[in-house]
Amino acid sequence: MLDQELSTGERAVRDRVRAFCDREVRPIINEYWERAEFPHELLPGFARLGIVGGSLSDHGGPGLSPRASGVAAMELARCDGSISTFFGVHSGLATQTVALLGTEAQRARWLPGMCALATVGAFALTEPEHGSDAINLATRARRDGDEWVLDGAKRWIGNATFADLIVVWARDEATGEVGAFIVPGGTPGLDATPITGKVGKRASIQADMALSDVRVPLDHRLEGGRSFADAARVLASARPGVAWAALGHAIAAYEIAFSYVSGRSSFGRPLAGHQLVQEALATMLAEITTMRLLCVRIADLTAAGRTTPAMASMAKMHNARSARRVVAAARDLMGGNGLLLEYNVARHLTDIEVTYTVEGTDFVQSLIVGREITGISAFG
Numbered sequence: 001m002l003d004q005e006l007s008t009g010e011r012a013v014r015d016r017v018r019a020f021c022d023r024e025v026r027p028i029i030n031e032y033w034e035r036a037e038f039p040h041e042l043l044p045g046f047a048r049l050g051i052v053g054g055s056l057s058d059h060g061g062p063g064l065s066p067r068a069s070g071v072a073a074m075e076l077a078r079c080d081g082s083i084s085t086f087f088g089v090h091s092g093l094a095t096q097t098v099a100l101l102g103t104e105a106q107r108a109r110w111l112p113g114m115c116a117l118a119t120v121g122a123f124a125l126t127e128p129e130h131g132s133d134a135i136n137l138a139t140r141a142r143r144d145g146d147e148w149v150l151d152g153a154k155r156w157i158g159n160a161t162f163a164d165l166i167v168v169w170a171r172d173e174a175t176g177e178v179g180a181f182i183v184p185g186g187t188p189g190l191d192a193t194p195i196t197g198k199v200g201k202r203a204s205i206q207a208d209m210a211l212s213d214v215r216v217p218l219d220h221r222l223e224g225g226r227s228f229a230d231a232a233r234v235l236a237s238a239r240p241g242v243a244w245a246a247l248g249h250a251i252a253a254y255e256i257a258f259s260y261v262s263g264r265s266s267f268g269r270p271l272a273g274h275q276l277v278q279e280a281l282a283t284m285l286a287e288i289t290t291m292r293l294l295c296v297r298i299a300d301l302t303a304a305g306r307t308t309p310a311m312a313s314m315a316k317m318h319n320a321r322s323a324r325r326v327v328a329a330a331r332d333l334m335g336g337n338g339l340l341l342e343y344n345v346a347r348h349l350t351d352i353e354v355t356y357t358v359e360g361t362d363f364v365q366s367l368i369v370g371r372e373i374t375g376i377s378a379f380g
């Protein structure tokens, strides 16, 4: 009944995203997933959904409530994890970095194109040798006259192979500060090679990036990015969206498995009539309900300006863990067919593994929560 508590506007967002997914994404996504290609043909329809930019209300942002933003993320993941990741990287990370850390001039310059999806963004923080400890990032920024010069390497950068604009996090050689630099796609010295052989979210493309003497004008450094804490602020603002996306995966798996066990029989009765199957369904539904309550609570606290980074981490940690259990249970209820792409749960099974690890691993989220509980940082 939680859906009934959505406002008319929030329900309209849900219905728009759901209809787009049913009409345009679901029919084609398994093929793209299998070929490990990104469905570029979806971008125009995506742009018309009015969800890019989330809560941003100026420069073309749709000004969604936190609940509406969350429901949009949930519906995308309920359909497919790859498009959900594309959206999370472009809207939740790249666009929000410009929105949170840009000056008014920088926001006016880049946000309208990003919100219209005319400018696709990427967010380059992770490095080959610095994932969870991105705070120790080694990519360097050096000032040379009227330019910043960037050198280094990034790994796992979503959308980087085709992005128009990449937010690159680098350390200012002179001050040691971590900053965010806007690097247009195709800038000389920038090389993005797709990572192949990935078993989850196969229709979203990540790249290994090499930056060698990449030059951008001075005003391409976002003025509000002065330390790693600013990167952490962007990540914390995006984490509730990841929690909603995990919920979307779990709902999808539950719905698919429920339909399956209702239609198939064994030992002379529907699978749904066996006690153990009902126990599995009841457990899945309880997990989903708990996840949803947490999401709604975080959304309402965000609307009231009261969400802390540790709360966002707790929601991401809890929901990714729960979704992983729900999706695995759904796969099991579908027997061998659960392993086939055409039955759709297998895709969610491997996609949720990605959710479990990205934007801060499960352990990293628990350390953020643990630091808040105890006052002791266990990171170093």
Ligand SMILES: Cc1cc2nc3c(=O)[nH]c(=O)nc-3n(C[C@H](O)[C@H](O)[C@H](O)COP(=O)(O)OP(=O)(O)OC[C@H]3O[C@@H](n4cnc5c(N)ncnc54)[C@H](O)[C@@H]3O)c2cc1C
Residues within 6 Å of the ligand: 089, 123, 124, 125, 126, 130, 131, 132, 133, 155, 156, 157, 158, 159, 201, 206, 354, 357, 358, 359, 360, 361, 362, 363, 364, 378, 379, 380
């Ligand atoms: C599909 C995909 C998409 C991605 N998209 C992007 C993107 O668009 N932009 C971007 O910047 N990055 C992206 N990433 C990177 C992602 O955020 C990192 O993979 C993640 O932060 C983990 O880093 P790592 O892979 O280097 O693992 P590691 O940091 O090496 O972690 C390995 C293990 O060690 C554990 N660990 C690490 N430190 C500690 C500690 N202090 N205490 C206890 N355990 C610890 C981890 O929890 C994990 O279990 C993406 C990754 C994937 C797989």
